[in-house]
Structure formats: structure tokens, C-alpha cells
Amino acid sequence: FVIDLASVSNPKIIGELKIPGYSTYLHPYSASSNGVQWLIGLGYDTVTNQRWGTQNAGVKLDLYKVDYTKKDANGMITVTQEQTKTFGGKGSETEALYNPRVFVWNPTTKQVVMPLVLSDSSMGKQCTTTYDANGNVSGEQCRDSEVYKTSFAGMKSIEILPTGINEIASYDYT
Secondary structure (H helix, E strand, O other): OEEEOOOOOOOEEEEOOOOOOEEEEEEEOOOOEOOEEEEEEEEEEEEEOOOOOEEEEEEEEEEEEEEEEEEOOOOOEEEEEEEEEEEOOOOOEOHHHOOHHHOEEEOOOOEEEEEEEEEEEEEEEEEEEEEOOOOOEEEEEEEEEEEEEEEEEEEEEEEEEOOEEEEEEEEEOO
16 A cells, blocks of 8 residues: 555545555565655465465565656556565465564665575374373374475575576585
8 A cells, every 4th residue: 555644634545556465574675766656565475265364475575666746547656566476385484474683685786685484285184192001002093284494594686676686505414
């Protein structure tokens, strides 16, 4: 959402963008010029789970363009997602989502360095075994369960350009 706070007691939504996922942290990409503002969004991609609910799917970087010079048919400011890239799957995370001090942006090289823990999930069985008084197995109940496996834990350097988002370097702690 783009919100006009000219009147703090009467804020107005003047632009919006509907996309899969969400950003929990927005960082300025460059200085606003000619009525255009660029923002980096950091958050999660989302998927619909088995119960038709929404679930986080992977850490997502977006490049948004807010064009104050263009308006749609409803008079709303034009907001577009110029680039997007998702890292990992369900269970992935980055401390930068809640601690912007670890989101290190270099505006000259257009690169961000941040910690990431990337996971992937698969369906597996989770079983509970019961034992009798003598220590013998008396029963076992199993159910399908999602299992997460960490595939990367470390730092990544990522280039963010209007033409694409590319991983430049990584250092895996695992």
C-alpha cells in the first residue's frame, strides 16, 4: 500500500499492489527522482496449504516501483513489482526480517548482504510408539507430516537490478 500521511488524522490509501506473498521490511533502493520511488521488499512468498490456508513458502526479495506520475482508472498511483526472487522453501528464514541492521545495502554496487537459513520440505511419516510395562512395543501410530531439511545456513550477497535479482556470492556455515 502507498499511504498519504499529509493529514495524519486522515490517512488515505493512494496506491496498492496485490501479489503472492508479503514484505515485512522495505528498504529504499535509490533516491526518488522524476516522481518515481524504488523500494526493496524483503518478506515471504506464500502458498496455499492442504486446509486452504496461507503458509510461508520461502524468503522473497522484491524490487518495487512506485510511480507517482501515473494513475490507474480509479485514480490510484501505479505500483509495480519489477523483479522478484524466492530463496528456499517452507521453513526458510532470515534475521533481516526482524532486524534491519543485518540487511546491509550497498547503493553503489546495488548489492545486499544478509544472513539466510534456507530449508526445503517434504512429506514424511511421524510415528509415536507406545510400550507396555515390560518395555515391549505395544503399538505404533503414524501420520503424514511435513519434514524440513536445512539446505543452506550462512551469508549471501545478492545483486538487485531492475533487470533481475542475482546471487553474487555465498558463504555456507554448515
